[in-house]
Amino acid sequence: MERIPILKLGKSLFVTVQVDIDDRLATTLQDDLMQRIVDTGAKGVLIDISSMELVDSFMGRMLAGIASMSRILDAEVVVVGMAPVVAITLVELGLSLPGVRMALNVERGMAILDQALTPLRVGGEPDDGDDLPYAPT
C-alpha cells in the first residue's frame, strides 16, 4: 500500500506531500502520523504542501484534523508552502483552516517549531542574565 514517508528530524517529524493524494492516502497519513508522534515522542510536525496543486474540503479537514489530534498528543503542527492559488481557492471554497499554524516556507516553519520547542522561561522571554531573582518588597 502506498504511503507518504514521515521523516524524523531532531524532536520533530517532517512530511512532504508530493503527490496528488487520494482520500485513502490522506487518511493513512493521518493515522501514520499520530502513531509516529506517540512512538517517537515528537513535539513538532512540519507538513510541506508546496507540491500540492489543490486542497479541497476533504484535504482541508484532514489538515485541520492532524493539527487538532497532534495538539492533543502534545505536538505542534506547522503547515508550510501553500501555493497562492491554492490559498485563494481554499478560502473561496469556505475553508480558512482555523487552528492550523501556517508558514510561508520550510525555513520559517522550522523557525516556528524551534521557538515552540525551546523551553520557555518565566515571563516568556529569554534570560539575559540581569534579572533579579526576586524583587524585595
Added chain:
Amino acid sequence: MATTSPTPPPDASEHQLTLFPIVCDDDVVQFRHQVRAAAVAAGLRLIDQTKLVTAASELARNALEHGGGGLGEISTPRTAGRTGVRLIVEDDGPGIPDVALALTDGASRAGGMGMGLPGARRLVDAFELWSEVGVGTCVTVEKWAR
C-alpha cells in the same frame, strides 16, 4: 457545426466530450487530472484551473460517497469566441431531499448531505444542480477563460 442562430445555446458549439467513471478514490484523482488537462487546453488561467479542479474534486467525491459512484463528463464548449470547460457529474444514488439546504453553507457539516456543494458553486461561473430522491443527482458546472 455551423449555426445561424444569433445566440446559439452552448451545446450547439463544437466541443469534445469525454466520460469518466467515478467508482473509487483513484478515479477522483484521475478525474481531477483530466479536468486540469481540459482547463489548460481551454486556456484557463492558473487560478481558474485550480478553482475548477477543486470544484471537480468536491463533485466527484460527492458522487462517490453519497451517490455510491457516478459518471463524470468533461467537455470544452466554445461560445462567441470564448472557450470554457463544462463538467457534468451524475450519480444514481439516493438523491438530495432538500436541495436548498444542501446548497447552504454549513449544512453539509452536519454530515450526510453533499459536502462542499456551496463551496464548489462559488468556485465556478455557472452551477446547476438537479436531484430527485431515489433517482439520483446531476451537477453541471462551467468555468470560462477570461
